[in-house]
Amino acid sequence: MTTLEARFSGLGADNAPGQEVRQSVDQVAALQRGERMDGAPVDFSHGDVDAFPPPPGAEQAWREGYAVGGAQAYTEYRGAAAIREGLAGRLAEFSGAPIDPEQELILTPGTQGALFLAMGAVVADGTKVAIVEPDYFANRKLVRFYGGEIVPIPLRYSGKAGENGPDLDRLEQAFRDGTKVLVFSNPNNPTGHVCSEETINRIAALAAEHGATVIVDQLYSRLLYSGETYTHLRACQTRPENLLTIMGPSKTESLSGFRLGVAFGSAALVDRMEKLQAIVSLRAAGYNQAALTTWFQEPAGWMDQRIAAHEAIRDELLDIFRTAGLPTAAPQAGSYLFPELPPLCVAPEVFVRLLRHQAGVTVTPGSEFGPDSGQSIRLNFSQDHGNAAAAARRIVEMVERYRA
Amino acid sequence: MTTLEARFSGLGADNAPGQEVRQSVDQVAALQRGERMDGAPVDFSHGDVDAFPPPPGAEQAWREGYAVGGAQAYTEYRGAAAIREGLAGRLAEFSGAPIDPEQELILTPGTQGALFLAMGAVVADGTKVAIVEPDYFANRKLVRFYGGEIVPIPLRYSGKAGENGPDLDRLEQAFRDGTKVLVFSNPNNPTGHVCSEETINRIAALAAEHGATVIVDQLYSRLLYSGETYTHLRACQTRPENLLTIMGPSKTESLSGFRLGVAFGSAALVDRMEKLQAIVSLRAAGYNQAALTTWFQEPAGWMDQRIAAHEAIRDELLDIFRTAGLPTAAPQAGSYLFPELPPLCVAPEVFVRLLRHQAGVTVTPGSEFGPDSGQSIRLNFSQDHGNAAAAARRIVEMVERYRA
Numbered sequence: 001m002t003t004l005e006a007r008f009s010g011l012g013a014d015n016a017p018g019q020e021v022r023q024s025v026d027q028v029a030a031l032q033r034g035e036r037m038d039g040a041p042v043d044f045s046h047g048d049v050d051a052f053p054p055p056p057g058a059e060q061a062w063r064e065g066y067a068v069g070g071a072q073a074y075t076e077y078r079g080a081a082a083i084r085e086g087l088a089g090r091l092a093e094f095s096g097a098p099i100d101p102e103q104e105l106i107l108t109p110g111t112q113g114a115l116f117l118a119m120g121a122v123v124a125d126g127t128k129v130a131i132v133e134p135d136y137f138a139n140r141k142l143v144r145f146y147g148g149e150i151v152p153i154p155l156r157y158s159g160k161a162g163e164n165g166p167d168l169d170r171l172e173q174a175f176r177d178g179t180k181v182l183v184f185s186n187p188n189n190p191t192g193h194v195c196s197e198e199t200i201n202r203i204a205a206l207a208a209e210h211g212a213t214v215i216v217d218q219l220y221s222r223l224l225y226s227g228e229t230y231t232h233l234r235a236c237q238t239r240p241e242n243l244l245t246i247m248g249p250s251k252t253e254s255l256s257g258f259r260l261g262v263a264f265g266s267a268a269l270v271d272r273m274e275k276l277q278a279i280v281s282l283r284a285a286g287y288n289q290a291a292l293t294t295w296f297q298e299p300a301g302w303m304d305q306r307i308a309a310h311e312a313i314r315d316e317l318l319d320i321f322r323t324a325g326l327p328t329a330a331p332q333a334g335s336y337l338f339p340e341l342p343p344l345c346v347a348p349e350v351f352v353r354l355l356r357h358q359a360g361v362t363v364t365p366g367s368e369f370g371p372d373s374g375q376s377i378r379l380n381f382s383q384d385h386g387n388a389a390a391a392a393r394r395i396v397e398m399v400e401r402y403r404a
Numbered sequence: 405m406t407t408l409e410a411r412f413s414g415l416g417a418d419n420a421p422g423q424e425v426r427q428s429v430d431q432v433a434a435l436q437r438g439e440r441m442d443g444a445p446v447d448f449s450h451g452d453v454d455a456f457p458p459p460p461g462a463e464q465a466w467r468e469g470y471a472v473g474g475a476q477a478y479t480e481y482r483g484a485a486a487i488r489e490g491l492a493g494r495l496a497e498f499s500g501a502p503i504d505p506e507q508e509l510i511l512t513p514g515t516q517g518a519l520f521l522a523m524g525a526v527v528a529d530g531t532k533v534a535i536v537e538p539d540y541f542a543n544r545k546l547v548r549f550y551g552g553e554i555v556p557i558p559l560r561y562s563g564k565a566g567e568n569g570p571d572l573d574r575l576e577q578a579f580r581d582g583t584k585v586l587v588f589s590n591p592n593n594p595t596g597h598v599c600s601e602e603t604i605n606r607i608a609a610l611a612a613e614h615g616a617t618v619i620v621d622q623l624y625s626r627l628l629y630s631g632e633t634y635t636h637l638r639a640c641q642t643r644p645e646n647l648l649t650i651m652g653p654s655k656t657e658s659l660s661g662f663r664l665g666v667a668f669g670s671a672a673l674v675d676r677m678e679k680l681q682a683i684v685s686l687r688a689a690g691y692n693q694a695a696l697t698t699w700f701q702e703p704a705g706w707m708d709q710r711i712a713a714h715e716a717i718r719d720e721l722l723d724i725f726r727t728a729g730l731p732t733a734a735p736q737a738g739s740y741l742f743p744e745l746p747p748l749c750v751a752p753e754v755f756v757r758l759l760r761h762q763a764g765v766t767v768t769p770g771s772e773f774g775p776d777s778g779q780s781i782r783l784n785f786s787q788d789h790g791n792a793a794a795a796a797r798r799i800v801e802m803v804e805r806y807r808a
Binding site for chain 1: 407408411412415416420422423425426450452453454457463466467469470473474476477478479480481485512513514516517520524525526527528529530531542545546549551660661662663676679680682683684685686687688689690691692
């Protein structure tokens with residue numbers, strides 16, 4: 001059972017976003033300083049789809065899918081051909097390079113499903129996998145699950161714009177030392193850092209040179225703030241032969257309740273992902289796939305408005321945290337803030353539980369995202385603007401109460 | 405890459421049900437004997453949810469879930485608490501033993517998702533897993549995926565009623581030789597065999613005695629034909645400490661397009677399944693979970709009518725195949741028939757492709773279900789009655805044309 005224990009010791013979900021409801025209150029109540037705080041509870045562990053609802057048409061698309069019946073219930077494992085056909089064109093236009101809908105695109109149960117299958121297609125016992133730190137918490141867990149070895153690549157995100165980014169010298173060295181896979185999110189989760197064009201070109205060229213596979217999680221690439229630019233790795237002139245791009249409509253488009261994601265790229269890898277999907281969950285739920293017909297086809301102005309609303313929340317929260325002296329990088333895209341806490345009289349994970357039970361504010365401990373991020377907390381600020389600002393002020397007040 | 409290749413060499417999906425659309429016609433056209441046959445195409449690889457639609461209320465339940473919004477989109481990984489609460493009571497009543505909704509039940513993306521997570525909770529490198537042959541094709545693939553070792557347990561299904569069942573002496577020997585897990589479907593897929601009360605009691609006692617984990621896939625246990633009885637392993641007096649029961653509303657209830665399944669049993673195993681689900685797909689699609697409120701709450705008479713309709717199709721198809729001299733066991737439950745073909749002038753997998761392209765009849769080759777079942781074909785007869793009977797006659801006609 002050693003191997004099973006190893007598998008699950010790396011899979012703790014106690015502090016994972018969305019699981020807070022299963023935590024016991026008793027453990028932290030005794031440590032509480034001061035009274036409970038008033039105010040609408042805010043769950044920053046994920047976006048609030050009530051504050052930012054799905055695009056119009058999503059429900060209707062589902063109902064039309066349901067009305068189709070059997071053909072929509074039982075699609076190919078990689079997803080309904082007609083839906084892939086339309087989506088491939090829109091994703092190709094967005095990402096700047098063609099996609100063969102028959103060979104190079106697979107629909108999955110959420111972006112999480114796409115990541116799980118993509119990693120399963122390329123990581124086995126002993127595979128060295130370059131992981132950016134901090135980055136999405138599941139990346140490291142997936143490497144361990146598949147028996148791979150994590151090769152950490154530090155991300156600088158709190159310096160000046162030109163100085164930020166993953167450590168490319170370390171990445172090159174990793175590739176030289178036999179690292180076969182790079183997986184990273186761009187925009188970065190949890191910091192909102194967006195890799196520069198120069199960085200993406202360099203990553204693509206290095207991976208191509210060393211024959212490494214690249215999995216790039218672009219989940220938040222549509223929610224790009226004013227003045228920022230985004231470079232799609234798959235559109236680089238020199239790029240790796242084995243490349244998968246992962247996206248999904250769960251975040252910016254608020255379709256998380258449909259559990260839909262996509263991966264597109266090298267046909268051989270997509271083929272492996274489908275084989276794996278056949279034993280994991282067969283397919284993304286059939287009727288739900290129909291909601292993808294609304295994706296990249298939102299009404300005119302819908303996305304601009306959504307970005308502007310998020311930018312306004314971002315700016316106010318940044319102001320609240322920075323004014324209080326909590327160093328916080330400005331996200332260039334996405335809806336995550338990753339403020340750094342000062343030294344506290346309790347461990348950060350305990351502070352996070354106190355925040356939830358005393359201040360009605362749920363955040364995710366930074367330790368989920370990398371071994372060196374324990375002093376930060378992650379907030380998904382896709383929330384009601386007023387409630388989010390009030391909750392951010394409660395975080396600041398809680399920091400004062402528990403300052404070491 | 406050896407290990408990756410090993411992983412995917414065992415995961416061929418070319419002949420898997422639902423994937424036939426990706427097969428090339430050219431390979432078999434040259435072998436064709438006689439003309440194409442007329443008649444409505446019938447896809448026996450899965451049930452036809454247009455012929456047997458979901459229960460009334462499923463669509464409305466989804467819409468109500470969607471209207472709930474964020475709370476339904478982002479459930480705990482193991483599924484929405486209120487839905488688990490109601491379901492646990494109904495599943496406990498059905499299966500004859502209590503279920504703690506908080507600790508002993510998890511909602512998954514389909515029954516396939518439940519199987520994947522359940523096997524992941526107990527199978528690691530070198531784990532010996534008893535697999536009934538023939539049985540659901542994914543069972544063997546899952547053992548290989550997780551690095552386990554298959555210990556085959558033959559199922560006798562074509563003898564007289566009292567003589568049929570899994571070889572319990574082999575099972576006992578397997579447990580003595582260190583087999584740690586037994587996974588099997590009951591009713592059996594593909595034969596429709598239902599284990600007797602005596603057999604289930606013996607399996608439960610043997611597993612308890614040897615400390616083995618049992619995963620029993622009861623997907624079809626509600627579709628029980630007249631005169632048959634069903635014994636729930638989890639209700640046995642002596643039963644293993646580690647036991648998971650898997651079900652779902654995808655088949656008899658035609659909710660496959662929602663991708664919903666459940667596993668219930670030992671809390672420690674359910675806990676592991678949830679940890680795994682956190683990296684596989686997070687959760688069963690949130691809004692879809694709401695459709696489970698209709699499960700085991702169908703209108704009075706609905707299930708009786710569904711069973712009677714399937715029994716009528718079963719009887720007619722049995723008559724067609726037996727009259728033509730194809731040995732076919734009578735399924736005691738479920739909607740699968742597993743007729744045996746006589747020696748043919750082409751390999752059975754080729755015959756299956758010819759059936760599809762020449763006769764418009766899709767079936768699944770028996771080789772998917774076990775190494776000794778290559779001469780059979782599996783039909784899911786949850787189809788329009790008239791079309792299914794006509795298609796069965798075309799199968800008989802095709803057998804005559806290709807008889808060796």
